[in-house]
Amino acid sequence: MAAAGGSDDTFIRIRNVSKLFGDFVAVDDVSLDIRRNELFSILGGSGCGKTTLLRMLAGFEAPSSGSIEIDGVDVTRQPPYERPVNMMFQSYAVFPHMTVEKNIAYGLIKDKVSKAEIASRVDEMLGLVQLENYRTRKPDQLSGGQSQRVALARALIKRPKVLLLDEPLAALDKKLRERTQFELMNIQYELGITFIVVTHDQEEAMTLSTRIAVMDQGRFRQVGTPKEVYEFPQNRFVADFVGTINIFAGTVVEIGDDTISVACDETGTTLTALGQHPVEKGQNVTIAVRPEKIFIGKDEPENVFDVSLKGVVDDLGYLGNRSLYRIRLPSGKIVQVSSQNRRRSVQRFLEWEDQVWLSWRPRSAAVLVD
Amino acid sequence: MAAAGDSAPNRGDIVWRRVTVAIPYLWLFAFFLLPFIIILKISLADPVIAQPPFTPMFDESGNLSVTHDNFAFLLTDKLYAITYLKSVVVAAIATLLCLALGFPMAYGIARAREEVRSLLLLLVVLPFWISFLLRVYAWMGLLNNYGVINNFLLWLGAIDQPIQFLYTDFAIFIGLTYSYLPFMILPLYATLERMDLSLVEAAQDLGASSTTAFWDVTWPLARAGVVAGCLLVFIPAMGEYVIPYLLGGADSLLIGRVLFDEFFVNRDWPLASAVAIVLLLLLVVPIVLLQRSQDQADDAV
Numbered sequence: 001m002a003a004a005g006g007s008d009d010t011f012i013r014i015r016n017v018s019k020l021f022g023d024f025v026a027v028d029d030v031s032l033d034i035r036r037n038e039l040f041s042i043l044g045g046s047g048c049g050k051t052t053l054l055r056m057l058a059g060f061e062a063p064s065s066g067s068i069e070i071d072g073v074d075v076t077r078q079p080p081y082e083r084p085v086n087m088m089f090q091s092y093a094v095f096p097h098m099t100v101e102k103n104i105a106y107g108l109i110k111d112k113v114s115k116a117e118i119a120s121r122v123d124e125m126l127g128l129v130q131l132e133n134y135r136t137r138k139p140d141q142l143s144g145g146q147s148q149r150v151a152l153a154r155a156l157i158k159r160p161k162v163l164l165l166d167e168p169l170a171a172l173d174k175k176l177r178e179r180t181q182f183e184l185m186n187i188q189y190e191l192g193i194t195f196i197v198v199t200h201d202q203e204e205a206m207t208l209s210t211r212i213a214v215m216d217q218g219r220f221r222q223v224g225t226p227k228e229v230y231e232f233p234q235n236r237f238v239a240d241f242v243g244t245i246n247i248f249a250g251t252v253v254e255i256g257d258d259t260i261s262v263a264c265d266e267t268g269t270t271l272t273a274l275g276q277h278p279v280e281k282g283q284n285v286t287i288a289v290r291p292e293k294i295f296i297g298k299d300e301p302e303n304v305f306d307v308s309l310k311g312v313v314d315d316l317g318y319l320g321n322r323s324l325y326r327i328r329l330p331s332g333k334i335v336q337v338s339s340q341n342r343r344r345s346v347q348r349f350l351e352w353e354d355q356v357w358l359s360w361r362p363r364s365a366a367v368l369v370d
Numbered sequence: 371m372a373a374a375g376d377s378a379p380n381r382g383d384i385v386w387r388r389v390t391v392a393i394p395y396l397w398l399f400a401f402f403l404l405p406f407i408i409i410l411k412i413s414l415a416d417p418v419i420a421q422p423p424f425t426p427m428f429d430e431s432g433n434l435s436v437t438h439d440n441f442a443f444l445l446t447d448k449l450y451a452i453t454y455l456k457s458v459v460v461a462a463i464a465t466l467l468c469l470a471l472g473f474p475m476a477y478g479i480a481r482a483r484e485e486v487r488s489l490l491l492l493l494v495v496l497p498f499w500i501s502f503l504l505r506v507y508a509w510m511g512l513l514n515n516y517g518v519i520n521n522f523l524l525w526l527g528a529i530d531q532p533i534q535f536l537y538t539d540f541a542i543f544i545g546l547t548y549s550y551l552p553f554m555i556l557p558l559y560a561t562l563e564r565m566d567l568s569l570v571e572a573a574q575d576l577g578a579s580s581t582t583a584f585w586d587v588t589w590p591l592a593r594a595g596v597v598a599g600c601l602l603v604f605i606p607a608m609g610e611y612v613i614p615y616l617l618g619g620a621d622s623l624l625i626g627r628v629l630f631d632e633f634f635v636n637r638d639w640p641l642a643s644a645v646a647i648v649l650l651l652l653l654v655v656p657i658v659l660l661q662r663s664q665d666q667a668d669d670a671v
Contacts, residue, residue, distance in 0.1 A: 060571055080574045093572035097590045106586075110577035154576065 011036040011194055017066030019052050026052040028218035039188050039195045041205035044215035054164050054198045058087045071161055086160040090167040092151040094139045101135040103150050107158040125153040145176050165197045169204055181207055202242045214238045235370050239288045246335050248287045252279050260367050262287055266333040271307050273365035286368045291338040293364035301359040308359040313350050413440055413643035424640050440644035457625040461607040464546035468603045472554035480562035494552050506616050513541050541617035546607050554599040561595030605653055
């Protein structure tokens with residue numbers, strides 16, 4: 001895969017980086033290549049090591065072993081103030097004793113840039129984050145969203161090669177998150193700076209990033225585009241962590257050219273899925289299907305190549321644009337189905353305890369080995 | 371009526387709110403303003419050999435009899451000016467010593483692991499469990515010519531004969547710094563502990579070295595704690611009586627000692643009261659000015 005190669009456009013090269021805190025392994029032998037101008041997300045739950053990795057990129061923690069290279073320069077032992085990297089902190093860390101203007105200018109003042117240049121670049125940044133009218137305000141007179149913009153402008157004014165963002169949207173309310181998300185993408189596109197975002201929010205990672213690394217227990221479980229990670233998870237952890245997924249355990253009974261058939265106790269049938277993994281007959285695997293890949297209907301599906309299952313509606317939820325169903329199979333297994341509400345109607349298409357048929361195409365399901 | 375039902379408990383609330391707000395005022399009135407007025411009254415009287423040892427404010431015919439002789443005397447006798455000045459200097463140096471020692475200690479405690487933090491704080495206040503007087507006496511034992519420190523230095527061979535520590539200004543500084551250090555550490559700790567560490571990291575991230583980040587971020591944000599700590603040390607150090615009396619030399623006259631002597635040795639209550647009033651003004655005026663300049667600084671930026 002792309003990560004291991006070290007192709008020419010590699011901008012940040014993380015090689016075998018580990019970080020130990022006492023006996024605890026926070027980051028475990030991680031290697032990663034990030035390209036120039038990428039908006040790269042590191043996604044994982046709390047304590048997965050993502051923040052430690054980010055802090056090692058910023059220079060606040062030194063790796064226990066391994067090396068980090070940015071734009072061809074080994075920065076592993078460089079202190080934070082010498083790295084071509086700036087960070088937007090989760091708490092924003094806006095200096096409470098300085099005005100908006102002074103906060104934004106801080107990095108340039110430390111670099112002893114001329115007064116005239118500082119003034120013009122501060123103006124440019126204030127324009128970029130739309131805070132022109134707030135330049136003399138103190139941070140305690142700003143809203144959360146405005147503080148975040150100050151933090152962003154302050155981190156961008158030095159024109160870093162890489163901008164690190166620690167949970168950039170976590171402290172904002174839903175509406176503001178959505179807006180800020182697109183603004184961040186626009187700013188990234190406009191300035192052409194490589195962004196690395198650390199987040200626990202998969203939705204945030206999906207919409208923002210060009211690529212995502214899913215992290216767990218100090219290791220990357222999958223690195224790929226949002227689509228790859230969502231549609232082709234490589235393991236159960238990724239499948240489960242990113243989005244909702246139905247998982248069926250079983251054993252391999254037949255290996256076709258590009259399909260794998262799995263006998264599954266929970267469905268009482270053989271499930272067929274497109275398989276890329278080298279598997280053996282009799283091996284225990286899982287079949288994973290996203291809720292929106294499953295068709296739901298009252299009649300038995302006609303296509304014999306599809307996987308089809310019979311069940312009853314255990315629970316249903318109306319979300320406006322779509323409905324969620326929890327379907328109980330005869331074995332008691334619950335399958336989640338999400339379906340678009342295409343038709344406009346006040347009557348429900350399905351009711352509790354209705355008999356239904358579920359079906360999906362083999363190519364919509366994934367075979368997961370671990 | 372609903373409105374009446376609502377307002378009844380509210381009225382009770384308001385009464386209670388007033389009571390709670392009134393308590394500190396009552397306290398200050400009874401234990402600060404009233405004594406102050408009494409002292410002020412005495413300072414305007416003449417001393418007499420009687421009980422009480424000062425002239426009443428109104429004579430037998432009911433005429434007001436006040437004098438500013440006592441305050442005038444403070445100005446004419448140079449001794450008082452010198453003593454006030456020396457007290458200010460000694461208290462200021464002790465305050466700076468406490469700050470220089472206390473800041474790193476408070477910083478260390480605030481950044482220590484949480485399990486250790488409460489233990490370290492306990493160690494800071496632990497000396498208070500022993501009587502203040504005893505602790506000062508202990509310093510006499512440590513500092514005297516054949517005390518622990520001198521004996522140790524003699525044993526080491528670093529010195530041939532004991533160094534005179536006790537009854538010097540040096541001993542006063544040790545005593546003051548030792549006694550008032552916790553009053554510096556605790557407010558500093560409180561401010562440093564709630565400071566967001568990522569502020570310092572942000573400064574470093576933007577190009578400041580650790581030292582620069584300290585002066586740009588940590589120090590200005592700790593200012594409230596620094597001011598509180600300095601006041602808590604400076605004010606009592608200024609009027610301190612026991613430490614200069616026990617550790618200082620006979621010639622190290624500080625205002626607390628003068629005050630004591632005027633009251634109890636000379637029994638000149640009016641003059642002693644005048645000394646106390648001037649001491650209070652010396653303390654209050656700069657504090658008010660400091661407060662005002664800080665408010666202005668906060669508004670201006």
